[in-house]
Amino acid sequence: MTAAAVTNVRAERRAAPKPARIPSGDRPAYSTGERRTATEEPAWVRWLLIALALGFMTLFLFVPLATVFVEALKKGWGVYLAAITDDDALSAIKLTLIATLISVPLNVVFGVAAAWAITKFDFRGKNLLLTLIDLPFSVSPVIAGLIYVLVFGLQGWFGEWLRDHDLKVIFAVPGIVLATIFVTFPFVARELIPLMQAQGIEQEEAARVLGANGWQMFRRVTLPNIQWALLYGVILCNARAMGEFGAVSVVSGHIRGQTNTMPLHIEIAYNEYQFAAAFAVASLLAGLALVTLGAKYIVEQRVHRDKREALTQGEPS
Amino acid sequence: MSIEIRNLNKRFGATVACDHIDLDIPSGELVALLGPSGCGKTTLLRIIAGLEVADSGSVLFHGEDTTHTHVRERNVGFVFQHYALFGHMTIFENVAFGLRVRPKSTRPDNAAIRRKVMQLLELVQLDWVADRYPHQLSGGQRQRIALARALAVEPQVLLLDEPFGALDAKVRKELRRWLRRLHDEVHVTSVFVTHDQEEAMEVADRIVVLNKGHIEQQGRPDDVYDRPATPFVLQFLGDVNLFHGRLGHSPGGATAHEDVTYVRPHELEVLGEPIALDGAQGEAPVWPVTFSQALTVGPRTRLEFKRDDGSYVDVELPRARWQGLREQLGLDAGQRAWLRPRQVTRFVAGGQVAVPDDPAAAI
Numbered sequence: 024m025t026a027a028a029v030t031n032v033r034a035e036r037r038a039a040p041k042p043a044r045i046p047s048g049d050r051p052a053y054s055t056g057e058r059r060t061a062t063e064e065p066a067w068v069r070w071l072l073i074a075l076a077l078g079f080m081t082l083f084l085f086v087p088l089a090t091v092f093v094e095a096l097k098k099g100w101g102v103y104l105a106a107i108t109d110d111d112a113l114s115a116i117k118l119t120l121i122a123t124l125i126s127v128p129l130n131v132v133f134g135v136a137a138a139w140a141i142t143k144f145d146f147r148g149k150n151l152l153l154t155l156i157d158l159p160f161s162v163s164p165v166i167a168g169l170i171y172v173l174v175f176g177l178q179g180w181f182g183e184w185l186r187d188h189d190l191k192v193i194f195a196v197p198g199i200v201l202a203t204i205f206v207t208f209p210f211v212a213r214e215l216i217p218l219m220q221a222q223g224i225e226q227e228e229a230a231r232v233l234g235a236n237g238w239q240m241f242r243r244v245t246l247p248n249i250q251w252a253l254l255y256g257v258i259l260c261n262a263r264a265m266g267e268f269g270a271v272s273v274v275s276g277h278i279r280g281q282t283n284t285m286p287l288h289i290e291i292a293y294n295e296y297q298f299a300a301a302f303a304v305a306s307l308l309a310g311l312a313l314v315t316l317g318a319k320y321i322v323e324q325r326v327h328r329d330k331r332e333a334l335t336q337g338e339p340s
Numbered sequence: 341m342s343i344e345i346r347n348l349n350k351r352f353g354a355t356v357a358c359d360h361i362d363l364d365i366p367s368g369e370l371v372a373l374l375g376p377s378g379c380g381k382t383t384l385l386r387i388i389a390g391l392e393v394a395d396s397g398s399v400l401f402h403g404e405d406t407t408h409t410h411v412r413e414r415n416v417g418f419v420f421q422h423y424a425l426f427g428h429m430t431i432f433e434n435v436a437f438g439l440r441v442r443p444k445s446t447r448p449d450n451a452a453i454r455r456k457v458m459q460l461l462e463l464v465q466l467d468w469v470a471d472r473y474p475h476q477l478s479g480g481q482r483q484r485i486a487l488a489r490a491l492a493v494e495p496q497v498l499l500l501d502e503p504f505g506a507l508d509a510k511v512r513k514e515l516r517r518w519l520r521r522l523h524d525e526v527h528v529t530s531v532f533v534t535h536d537q538e539e540a541m542e543v544a545d546r547i548v549v550l551n552k553g554h555i556e557q558q559g560r561p562d563d564v565y566d567r568p569a570t571p572f573v574l575q576f577l578g579d580v581n582l583f584h585g586r587l588g589h590s591p592g593g594a595t596a597h598e599d600v601t602y603v604r605p606h607e608l609e610v611l612g613e614p615i616a617l618d619g620a621q622g623e624a625p626v627w628p629v630t631f632s633q634a635l636t637v638g639p640r641t642r643l644e645f646k647r648d649d650g651s652y653v654d655v656e657l658p659r660a661r662w663q664g665l666r667e668q669l670g671l672d673a674g675q676r677a678w679l680r681p682r683q684v685t686r687f688v689a690g691g692q693v694a695v696p697d698d699p700a701a702a703i
Contacts, residue, residue, distance in 0.1 A: 225424035228391055231411050232418040233438035233493055243441070247428040332427060332475060 091309045095302035106303035114280045115288035115304070121196065122271075122284060123264040126203040130260050134211025135253070139245075141212075142219035143227065156213065159206050167205045168273025171198055194276030199284065202270035207260045214256035215249055218326070221333040222248055248333075251325035258322060262315045266308060341402045341496040341529050342367045343388060348397030350383055350553075357383035358394065359553035365546075367402075370523045370530045372544035374537060376576065380553040381533045382501055388531065389499050390414045401496055417490030417528075421502040423482040425474040431485055432470040435460055438493035460488040463522070480511040484518075491526065500532035504539065516543050537577045541565065549573050571602070571687050579605050581653045583627070603681045605656035610643065611678040612669040627679045629653060631671050634662065645679065653679060 064072075096103055106112060137156060141149060159167065173179050175192035185192060192198045226248065230240040246253075268286040275282045277291065285308055292301035343365040350358040357380035365371050373381040386392040388399055390411035398407040406414055425434050433440075435457045439448055448456065461467040464484040474482055483503060490498060503519070504512040520543050523530055534540050540547050541561040548558040549572075557569040568574035583601040614626050629645035632652070636642075641662035643655040657665070671677065 225420050225422060226426060229418065229420060229424040229426075229489075230437070230441070232389060232391070232414075232416060233441065233489070234412050234415075235437075235441040236412065239441045243437070244426055247426075 088309060091302055091305050094298060095306040097302075098299050102299050103303045103306075106297075106300040107307060109300065111280050111283065112288060112300070112304055115283045115285050116307070118196065118199065118283065119265055119285040122200050122203045123261060125200050126207055126264050127257060127260050129204055130208050130211050131253070131257060133208060134213075134215060134256060134260075135249075137212040138215035138219050138249075141216055143224050153216075156209050159209055164202075164206050164267065164269030165273055168202050168270035171201055171205075171270075171274050175201075193274050194278065194282060196282065198274035199271050199282060202274045203264050203267055206267050206270050207263045210260035210263065211253065211256035214252050214259070214326075218249060218252045218330055218333065221330055223333075248329070251322055251329055255319065255322045255326050258315055258319050262312060265311060343497055343529060343531070344400040344403070345384075345388070346398045346400065348384070348387065348399070349395045350380070350387060350392070351395060352383075356380070356553040358387065358397075361397070361553075361555060363548060363555065363558070365529060365531060367529055368527045369545045370520070370532070370543065371546045371548060372540035373531060373533045373548050373550060374540040374576070375535065375550035377535055379550045381535075381550045384550070385499050385501055385531060385533050388497070389416050389418050391418070415493065415496050417487075417493065417495035417498040419483070419486050419490050419498070419500040419503050421505045423474070423479075423486045423506075425482055425486060425489070427474050429473075430470065431461070431466070431472055431474070431477070432457055434474065434485060435489045435492050437489065456492060460492055461485075463491070463525075464488045478511075479507045480515055483507065483515065487519075487522075491528075495528065498528045498530040500530065502533050502535070504536075505534075512539070519543055541577075549576060551576075568685065571600070574602050574685055579654060579656075581605060581608070599686060602685045602687075603683070605642065605654040607681055607683045608653070608655045609680045609682060610655060610657075610665055610669070610671075611680055614678045615680075627653070629677055629679055631673060631675045631677050633673060634666075634671075636662070645677065655679065 095106075107116075137152070140146075141153060172193055174181060175185060175198065176182055177186065177193070179193075190197075192201070226244050227240055230244045235243065266286060267284075268290070271284055272287060272290075275284070275287055277283060277287060279291070283291065285304055289301050289304050289308070292298075292304065343363075345361055345363040345365075348358050348361040350356075355378075359380075361384060373384060375381045383392060387394050390406070390409065394407070398405055400406065401414070426437065429437070436453050439453050439456065442448075458467055458470070461470055464487060466481055466484055466488070469477060469481065469485075474485070477485065483506075487500075487503075504515050507515065516539055519532075532543070544561060546558060547561050547564050549556040549564060551572050557564055557573045559567075564573060565577050568577065574580055580602045581604070583603065584599075611626070614628065627647065629647055632644040632646050634641055634643050636659055639659050641657055641659050643657070643662070645653045645655065647653060665671065669675075669677065
């Protein structure tokens with residue numbers, strides 16, 4: 024990102040009209056520093072900064088990412104395919120997808136409702152709600168998992184009641200889904216609130232006055248205005264839901280083939296020295312992350328445009 | 341459709357937005373709610389629309405109580421200051437919105453909607469932008485579309501909240517006249533909010549001047565301007581010079597030291613010598629002043645005079661008159677001159693109104 028930004032600035036400079044040629048007789052040709060503008064750094068500083076940024080990115084991002092794929096395919100496609108079609112691996116993939124498919128839609132509903140309440144109404148405790156939405160960001164995921172163990176676990180508050188009714192939450196799929204929902208719930212709301220605040224409520228009021236009912240107003244006016252921000256929130260939420268390790272690890276119980284998600288499966292395989300298997304599943308997750316990143320980039324452009332439009336709305340053009 | 345407002349009250353915390361407001365708006369009129377910002381005019385408009393709920397009091401449309409009618413069912417057209425057009429819809433869909441959201445039983449078919457929308461776009465002279473999006477239009481065009489959208493539902497009343505407030509001065513002037521002509525064509529009862537007295541005077545049939553949540557005065561533009569009921573109205577509707585203390589003798593011989601005399605800058609005559617009005621006796625209201633400077637903006641010239649007590653008096657006259665006057669009196673900075681009012685307005689302390697139109701009568 025940093026490197027790209029620096030490169031862009033340089034590209035713009037190159038495109039700018041060149042200063043008039045200095046006659047070689049008057050000025051020595053080597054003093055290129057003379058042509059610098061007041062805010063421009065000398066060439067060696069620019070190159071040093073770019074090199075530093077690129078070096079860091081290579082060391083901490085590109086190399087590890089490449090390693091995942093190299094390691095995964097080290098022993099050939101046969102081993103790779105065997106590793107990801109293994110029963111335990113498939114079950115982990117399935118569980119991750121289930122947890123994601125349940126938690127993301129729920130968080131969409133929650134996020135839209137929370138953002139709506141916070142931006143369109145005034146009520147007591149609004150700031151408290153805003154702070155609470157951020158709670159999962161500030162609490163360690165391990166603690167998030169622990170909370171559910173303490174509430175729903177055998178020794179927990181509802182443990183006995185759940186056992187009597189033959190319901191299993193902890194060390195089972197419901198616990199994993201709950202933990203995933205907890206760690207991902209700020210994403211959609213956090214993305215929508217600033218945009219909806221910038222957009223205000225005038226369009227909704229206009230729709231109301233024109234006779235729209237609540238659903239028509241939401242469906243025809245609000246939703247089209249927030250759709251890109253919503254999608255952006257969903258993408259972030261989705262990425263986190265699939266990759267969540269800490270909270271899920273506490274409530275899962277690591278029962279192979281039953282309560283292992285992809286990140287947990289990778290950890291177990293790695294601890295058992297099955298590097299090919301670990302990296303194969305890891306490459307799947309990394310691939311999903313790259314797809315998410317691509318989608319995020321595209322959607323981000325649209326969100327920025329919406330926000331700009333909301334902010335410049337009403338100004339005569 | 342007439343609008344009646346009965347004893348309306350609304351507070352926001354400690355701020356009083358509407359203070360026992362009673363108001364009748366006759367059917368088919370174009371009425372301006374005029375006042376400084378924070379006087380409650382927008383709140384009053386939003387209560388009429390149903391976008392805000394009054395603390396007490398009632399709103400009647402054509403004698404029918406609508407106080408508790410939901411904004412959806414009030415059938416009002418509302419035009420927002422910042423247009424509030426739906427950015428993701430074409431202009432056509434924006435105008436069609438109010439028809440499309442109707443329940444199936446009363447919703448016109450597509451052909452009827454198309455006819456209606458195109459007819460409205462022609463009315464606002466923008467039928468050629470039907471397929472564009474709001475962000476491709478200028479501010480003035482957007483506001484005309486907002487008006488067409490409001491009219492599409494055939495509202496009983498049309499409410500406009502500072503409709504020209506976000507536009508630049510030239511477009512604003514054009515749109516004002518256009519709105520006036522449009523109203524003469526459609527004749528729907530209309531209320532618009534403005535803080536611009538010129539706009540109110542030019543567009544409205546009637547002006548309601550609001551201050552701190554209550555009505556100061558209402559009436560035809562000329563009446564309000566010529567016969568202001570309170571000092572606030574007088575000062576809000578244009579510039580005015582204040583003269584404290586006694587001005588000649590009051591008709592009954594009584595004097596009040598808190599009396600203030602108001603004279604508008606264009607009602608003052610500049611004299612080279614202290615002459616009283618023809619036929620007037622005794623202390624004539626002629627003020628000795630010292631010429632300070634002249635500022636010419638376009639066709640009008642504003643003269644600044646200093647009084648002996650240090651206060652300043654403004655006189656406004658046409659540019660040509662000023663040029664004649666300068667030659668005639670040879671006015672220069674620091675020169676002595678006298679001012680004679682053609683019309684003064686006085687409010688006796690305690691709020692009682694006394695409006696001697698002819699200064700000679702006050703003598």
